[in-house]
Amino acid sequence: MPTDRVTVSLDEETKETLQELTDRTGESQSQLIREALGFYAANFDSAHASDSDHLQTYYEMLSTGEHVLLDIDLLHALLNQFDDPAERDEEVLEMIDQVAQYHAQEYADRFDSLEGVLDWLALCGFLTVRRAEKGSFHVVFPSESVRWLMIRFIRGSIADLPFEIEIEESLSKVLMRERAE
Known part of the structure; x- marks a missing residue:
């Protein structure tokens, strides 16, 4: 089990999101944070590439159901x-x-x-x-x-x-x- 501890201040929206995820997955908050950091690290370059604006646009186009x-x-x-x-x-x-x-x-x-x-x-x-x-x-x-x-x-x-x-x-x-x- 990891032994390093990090304290994080959460705004209300992030706190609610974390609670919803723990309820949905049954995972601990620590496990969800570890997974989120791993996902962010794996996708860091994509999220910060010059095409990241395009990725956001694609997400918006697809998530509204207007495009496929x-x-x-x-x-x-x-x-x-x-x-x-x-x-x-x-x-x-x-x-x-x-x-x-x-x-x-x-x-x-x-x-x-x-x-x-x-x-x-x-x-x-x-x-x-x-x-x-x-x-x-x-x-x-x-x-x-x-x-x-x-x-x-x-x-x-x-x-x-x-x-x-x-x-x-x-x-x-x-x-x-x-x-x-």
């Missing part, structure tokens, strides 16, 4: 139904546009530039963005079907923002430019 983790192969399997433009289901296209319109309302309060929207979608894993000249961005998508979906989504989701976009598609990437309205 989705295997990339499953995403591609779902999007394969859109490969042939002639066979795209109008009802599904309308649903995609409805989701984009909903996000347009959300984005109107959140973003004021194409850069903000693209950075958010990059964080979500839909694309990679590289800044070119001011207001211009090279955008790369993981597949042709994701590219098709996200260009449609971006066009719809920026409808309430104070700019328009120009899109130039090349073989492997897309150039997007922000234009003032």
